[in-house]
Every structure is written in structure tokens, then in C-alpha cells.
Amino acid sequence: MNKSNLIVVMLKLLLVIAAVLFLFPFYWMISSSFKEMSIAFQIPPQFYPHHPTLNNYIKLLDTNAAKWFLNSVFVSASTTLAVVFITSMAAYSLAKINFRAGKFIFSIFVGSMTIPGAALLIPQFKIAIELHLINTYLGLIVPAIAAPYMIFLLRQFMKTVPQEVLESAKMDGCSEPGIYYRIMLPLSTPGLAAIAIFTFVQSWNDYIWQLLIIKNTEMMTLPLGVATLIDAEAVDWGLIMAGAVVTSLPVVLIFISFQKYFVQGLTVGAVKG
Numbered sequence: 001m002n003k004s005n006l007i008v009v010m011l012k013l014l015l016v017i018a019a020v021l022f023l024f025p026f027y028w029m030i031s032s033s034f035k036e037m038s039i040a041f042q043i044p045p046q047f048y049p050h051h052p053t054l055n056n057y058i059k060l061l062d063t064n065a066a067k068w069f070l071n072s073v074f075v076s077a078s079t080t081l082a083v084v085f086i087t088s089m090a091a092y093s094l095a096k097i098n099f100r101a102g103k104f105i106f107s108i109f110v111g112s113m114t115i116p117g118a119a120l121l122i123p124q125f126k127i128a129i130e131l132h133l134i135n136t137y138l139g140l141i142v143p144a145i146a147a148p149y150m151i152f153l154l155r156q157f158m159k160t161v162p163q164e165v166l167e168s169a170k171m172d173g174c175s176e177p178g179i180y181y182r183i184m185l186p187l188s189t190p191g192l193a194a195i196a197i198f199t200f201v202q203s204w205n206d207y208i209w210q211l212l213i214i215k216n217t218e219m220m221t222l223p224l225g226v227a228t229l230i231d232a233e234a235v236d237w238g239l240i241m242a243g244a245v246v247t248s249l250p251v252v253l254i255f256i257s258f259q260k261y262f263v264q265g266l267t268v269g270a271v272k273g
Helices: 003-033 055-061 065-096 102-112 117-130 137-145 148-158 163-171 176-187 189-205 208-213 222-228 237-257 259-272
Strands: none
Touching: 003 237, 055 065, 055 237, 065 102, 065 137, 065 148, 065 176, 065 189, 065 222, 065 237, 102 148, 117 137, 117 208, 137 189, 137 208, 148 189, 163 176, 176 189, 189 222, 189 237, 208 222, 222 237, 237 259
16 A cells, blocks of 8 residues: 555544544434433443333423424524525625625625624614514514625625626626526525525524523423423433434434535635635
């Protein structure tokens, strides 16, 4: 075996080791969800359930988990649709329409990306109180629509679409909205898929903002609801792990299903410049 082949083998071995290290916590979470609480954290541990049980999932169904799950689906899907719609229009105008304040507006978007999210919590919360958005679905969805990073990402993607394509459409009599809807959106499918995945995962996993806004148990999302299952005196780790599996599974499935578009949407701008 020559030196180059040895390097390739070593790199693949390192990747396999890294994959195992990253996937093991996910495996342990799934494995623990099928164990009774008495053996979930026994010493020495059971690396796989010797007597698997569905009791943890049955107990999870006895809670408001179904309602929490539907709330998460509604909030995440609504946020994703709103962000994709608004972001695509903003990115198209900044990438392909020449107007006087375009560069200045784009610089504001880029500058706003440097502001930590934690610094915006108090101003956003005060605005939500003034607009009576506390304990409402709009209070969960509307603040997440402001997504400067998504606009930046999609704008960079749309910049790679040749201007000649748009000029040809204008010569054929296509209007600006027609170019946006019939040409730019289909050509930007990978970029749209990337920001859709980003937004859905971010909205699904959001905890701090949802904790501030939601006070009613019936309106809680799945991450909030699972957190309420933790009892300071006696934590049922099997139940918590079952809730964590249900919380993680939709995100994993969506990422696997749209992985091709996700990778393409992130890399095509870098490849084409």
C-alpha cells in the first residue's frame, strides 16, 4: 500500500470514528426510551435493552404529547412557509433588481447578522406584550419571520443565476412578478430547500422564545412539553428519552429527505462565486 492510499484509509477510519462518536448519543437516547426507568441508568449500563418495552411511549401518549406535537408542526410549518415566501422576494429584489438603496439595504441585513440573538429577547418580548402576542401562535411565528441570514444566503444563491436568462424573459414580454414566479423560484429550488430546512429545524428546536411567550399548557410545543415532564424529585428518564426521540425524529427525517437540496443550496454559491 503506497503512501496516498494509506492516507485515504486513515482519513476514512477517522471519519468512521467521528460518525460513531456523533451517532452514539442518538443511539443511547433511542435505546433508553425502550428501557424501564430502573435499568435505564444502571451500572454497568445496558448498551441495548435486554427486555425492550413500549411503556415509556404509552405513558407519553397519556400526556398532552399529541397536542404538543401538532402545535410544533403548525408553528414550524407556518414559520417555514412565511420565511421562504418573504425571503425569496427580498433576495430576488436585492440580487436581480437594480435600485438606488439596494446595496445600503443589503448592508443593513448583513450588519444585523452580527447582533446576538440573546440581545434581542428583551426588545422582542416588550414588543410582543404591546401587540398582545403573548400566549398566541402569532407570537411564536411572527418574530421568526425576520431572518436576515436566510435573505443573505438566498441572495447569494440567486446571484449565480445568469442575468441573460432574465433579460430573455423580459424580451419575451414576461413581467417582473412573472420572472420571479416562473423563472427565479424554479431555478432557486436548492437554495429555497436549504433555507426551508434551516428555518424548520430552528423553529422546531426553539425553546427560549417559546418559553417566554407560551404560558398555557395546551399551546406548548413539543420541546416545551417534554421539558415539563421533568420532575425535580423523581425524573422518569425513560419517559424523557421517549419524548426526546419523538421530538428529534421529524427533524432527522426531513434532513435526510432533503439532504441533496440542502448540500447543493449551501455549496453552489461558493462553487460559482
